Amino acid sequence: MIILTFLGYVLIIMGSIFLLLGSLGIVRMPDLYNRIQAGTKATTLGALSAIIGVGLVEPTWFFKTLIIAVFIVLTNPIGSHSIARSSYKSGLKPVVSSKIDEYKEENLTDERSDSA
Amino acid sequence: MFDLVFILIFIALLLGAYRFIKGPSSSDRVVALDTLTTIVSVALVVGSLFFENYILLDISFVFAALSFTSVIVISRYLEGGRS
Numbered sequence: 001m002i003i004l005t006f007l008g009y010v011l012i013i014m015g016s017i018f019l020l021l022g023s024l025g026i027v028r029m030p031d032l033y034n035r036i037q038a039g040t041k042a043t044t045l046g047a048l049s050a051i052i053g054v055g056l057v058e059p060t061w062f063f064k065t066l067i068i069a070v071f072i073v074l075t076n077p078i079g080s081h082s083i084a085r086s087s088y089k090s091g092l093k094p095v096v097s098s099k100i101d102e103y104k105e106e107n108l109t110d111e112r113s114d115s116a
Numbered sequence: 117m118f119d120l121v122f123i124l125i126f127i128a129l130l131l132g133a134y135r136f137i138k139g140p141s142s143s144d145r146v147v148a149l150d151t152l153t154t155i156v157s158v159a160l161v162v163g164s165l166f167f168e169n170y171i172l173l174d175i176s177f178v179f180a181a182l183s184f185t186s187v188i189v190i191s192r193y194l195e196g197g198r199s
């Protein structure tokens with residue numbers, strides 16, 4: 001039981017460090033799409049490990065913390081995908097140094113196949 | 117131990133609020149909103165361990181659900197156009 005408590009506290013500290021790194025990435029990244037990467041992936045990992053750590057410290061709460069963690073892991077990528085799709089469709093361009101734009105190429109081929 | 121965790125979460129909230137205020141476009145603000153709500157729900161879960169209070173877990177779950185809904189609604193609104 002001591003081992004579980006120690007592991008839970010280590011997971012909570014690690015999760016808060018990942019949350020701090022995610023926010024730092026939001027401030028430091030040069031572009032909207034890079035900010036989505038930093039602000040969603042690191043935050044998802046930090047939230048998962050911190051909430052599971054709370055569940056390990058208090059074992060009677062483990063089921064409810066597991067529900068919250070699964071909910072955050074399921075819904076955070078959907079939100080980031082929706083933000084990226086809406087900002088691309090509203091005309092925000094990536095920075096110049098990113099060269100590959102597969103979404104544009106796929107849309108061009110779709111338009112050709114529709115017109116043909 | 118809790119001092120360290122709450123200081124880290126507070127610095128993360130300050131950095132996210134900086135991007136939320138300064139962000140050049142609206143989508144930057146939505147990304148900052150998504151990150152801030154996730155951090156606040158984690159802070160509620162850690163606070164339920166700190167205050168030994170069971171009800172904060174339910175508050176955190178409802179907060180996560182409402183923040184997900186708000187992010188989806190705002191990004192669908194920013195998309196505009198037909199669809």
